[in-house]
Amino acid sequence: MKENFYHGMLLGLLQTVADWIVRSNLESGIGYTDILIEIPAEKTGCIIETKYAENGAFDTECREAMRQIEDNNYIDLLKQHGMQEIHAYGVSCYKKTCMIVHRRID
Numbered sequence: 001m002k003e004n005f006y007h008g009m010l011l012g013l014l015q016t017v018a019d020w021i022v023r024s025n026l027e028s029g030i031g032y033t034d035i036l037i038e039i040p041a042e043k044t045g046c047i048i049e050t051k052y053a054e055n056g057a058f059d060t061e062c063r064e065a066m067r068q069i070e071d072n073n074y075i076d077l078l079k080q081h082g083m084q085e086i087h088a089y090g091v092s093c094y095k096k097t098c099m100i101v102h103r104r105i106d
Contacts, residue, residue, distance in 0.1 A: 003052040006093040007034050010048060029073030036074075038081060045083030047074045053092040058099035065090030066101055075105055 007024070014037060015022045021038040028036065028047075035048040049069050051061035069075070069088045078086050090101040 003050050003093070006052070006091070006098070007050045010050065010091070011035055014048075026077065028077035029075070031068070031072035031074065033069075033074045033077075036077065038078065038083060043082060043084040044087070045075075045078035045081070045085070046087045046089065047078070048089045048091060049074075051090070051092045053094040053099070056094045056097070058092045058094065058097075061092035062090040062099055062101040065092065066103060 011022065011024050014020065014035065019039065019041060021040065023036050024034065025032050026036050033047050034050050035046075037046040037048070039045070047069050049065035051065045053061040066088060069090070075086050075088070086105045088103045088105055092099050
């Protein structure tokens with residue numbers, strides 16, 4: 001439940017970009033993405049998985065977020081929608097601090 005706050009905050013910030021299609025908890029692959037972004041004009045997609053880093057375990061939770069994106073094939077929907085450049089972000093948050101891991105998926 002603690003990660004819901006960070007998920008919601010990111011979702012609200014990302015939805016301010018008019019040209020982006022931003023969706024939450026969308027079924028893709030064999031699971032549900034936290035946040036999925038499509039930028040149609042650039043054929044670019046992003047997947048953001050958020051985790052709560054209990055006691056500041058940022059590295060562990062970022063790795064878990066990236067593993068979840070890969071293991072559950074969250075990129076499937078972006079590929080189906082014609083996105084050619086895909087970025088995966090693992091975000092771990094604890095109190096007022098966060099860590100972000102990024103990987104471009106080809």
